[in-house]
Amino acid sequence: MAVRGRPRGFDAEAALDRAVEVFWRQGYEGASLTDLTEAMGINRTSMYAAFGNKEELFHRAVARYAEADMAYAREALTAPTAYEVVESFLRANADALTRADRPSGCLSVQGALAEGGDSGRIARFLADSRLAGERALAHRLARAVEDGDLPAETDPHALARYVMVVSEGNAVHAAAGATRAALHATVDIALRAIPRIPAHAAA
Amino acid sequence: MAVRGRPRGFDAEAALDRAVEVFWRQGYEGASLTDLTEAMGINRTSMYAAFGNKEELFHRAVARYAEADMAYAREALTAPTAYEVVESFLRANADALTRADRPSGCLSVQGALAEGGDSGRIARFLADSRLAGERALAHRLARAVEDGDLPAETDPHALARYVMVVSEGNAVHAAAGATRAALHATVDIALRAIPRIPAHAAA
DNA sequence: CCTTTTCTGTACTGTTCGGTACTTAAGTCG
DNA sequence: CGACTTAAGTACCGAACAGTACAGAAAAGG
Known part of the structure; x- marks a missing residue:
């Protein structure tokens, strides 16, 4: 071990x-370094020493968000049937978008949508990370089609995209102040579009 | 008439x-006055003289957007059946989100999501205007329930919210570069959740 | 014609932005 | 104890921000 200089104070x-x-x-551009460092309880220079710059800090923040606040998404993929995967994901998503101890909405959706200035790169980065989730879901749904858990004519990519659209739309609504109950009511309706095998193929 | 001073040059x-x-x-905060006035082809002071300030300009811009670029939404409400109202809205929405001669996505969704600084007021203003559309749709669907055009147990507000969630989710996808075909594929699936009367009540 | 009224253009205000020298503090190593 | 290494804090940088004072220009009213 043996750290050499003055130890980090935070x-x-x-x-x-x-x-x-x-x-x-506040989103990427809406969050100033003053806002950030005050909330972090550290000095400006300490932030630069520890994280590089604002953009790298944002990348680290998104990574941590994905790991901690979106764990439910990875967990949902392990559900036994495609329908349960989708329902689990959308339910947990609705809950995550309306947690009392967290900001409303989704960092990935709210972080940056417009393309002005640096935000172009930021918006693309966030869009790519959302797309990664969509691809993971599509992969899981493709397996469900192979397994006969979804109708053979189902397009897993289109279905995954639909599920992500619902979750992103709910994120927009949550950011605008929609209640948890409202989001779940939307999920109730959205689930009607998920195809189900007429229940005779199950073991 | 008789306008008194120097006539406006634009x-x-x-x-x-x-x-x-x-x-x-670029969104509200992402659009600087320099960006705006350069695109408008006018001077800074001319903008202030004509529109007041940046926020009032934005309000005027949103009003014009709602009038011109969202006319399809009002038109969709006049379709004969609830299903056709929803389908017409979502189809026209998907087209509007991916017009070659216009930016991708939706001004109302992209304009401001984060709440930092002035954007809080802006985000609330846009959320309210989206909610107005949702209420108009809910009103139309409530009439459909009364008319027996939707099942009696249908909650028109929940259904309207669902439709708006799909359109907002599609707006997020469009801003991220999704193709028009992809948005329509999502609409295909989303429409499966819209209840239809078993087709015997029709004249 | 000259005055009045309104618009245009330049040049500026104070503030805030992300980022950084540079000094001071707090540790380990010899 | 110094010598060295790294973090913390202050005070600043140039650039960009929204907004404005002021001088000149273009029309109508008299």
Whole structure:
């Protein structure tokens, strides 16, 4: 071990958690370094020393968000049937979008949509990360088609895209103040579009 | 008439149209006055004289957007059946989100999501205007329930919210570069969730 | 014609932005 | 104890931001 110089006076992980909240609430451009460092409880220079710059801090924040606040998405993929995968994902998503101890909405959707200035790169980065989730879901649904768990004519990519559209639309609604119950009511309706095998292929 | 001073040297409506595009592409905060006035082809002071300030310009831009670029939404409400209302809206929405001669996505969704700084008021304003559309659709669907055009147990507000969620989710996807075909494939699936009367009540 | 009224253009205001020298503090190593 | 290494804090940088004072230009009213 043997760290040489003066030891760091703050917990970088904890500071990153605070940064996640600020980016989540205010978006990439809306979060100033002053906002961020005040919330993180550290100095400007300490942030640059620990994370590089604002954009790298944002990347770290999104990574931490994906790991901690979107764990439900990876978990949903392990459900036994395609329908349960989708329902589990959309239910947990609706809950995550309306947690009392967290900002409303989704960091990935709210972080940046417009393309002005630096935000172009940021928006593309976030879009790519959302697309990665969509692809993972499509892969899981493709397996369901192979398994006969979804009708053979189902397009898994289109279905995955539909599910992501519902979750992103709900994120927009949540950011605008929709209640958890409202999001779940939307999920109730959205699930009607998920095809189900007439229940005779099951073991 | 008899206008007294020096006549205005530009077409305010045309200039507003240019401003709509800039706000659409870059969002409220992402669009600087320099960006705006350059696109509008007018001077900074001329903009302030004609529109007041950036926020009032934005309000005017959104009003013009709603009038011109969202006319399809009002038109969709006049379709004969609830299903046709929803389908017409979502199809026209998918087309509007991917017009070659316009920015991708939706000004109302992209304009502001984060809440930092002034954007709080802007985000709330846009959320309210989206909600107005949702209410208009809910009103139309409530009439459909009364008419027996939708099942009696249908919650028109929940259904309207679902339709708006799909359109907003598609807007997020379109802003991220999704193709028109992809949006329509999503609409194909989304429409499966719209209840239809078993087709015997029709005249 | 000259005054009045309104618009245009330049040049500026104060503030905030992300990022950074540079000094001071707090540790380990010899 | 110094010597070295790294973090923390202050005070600043140039650039960009929204908004404006002011001088000149173009029309109508008299």
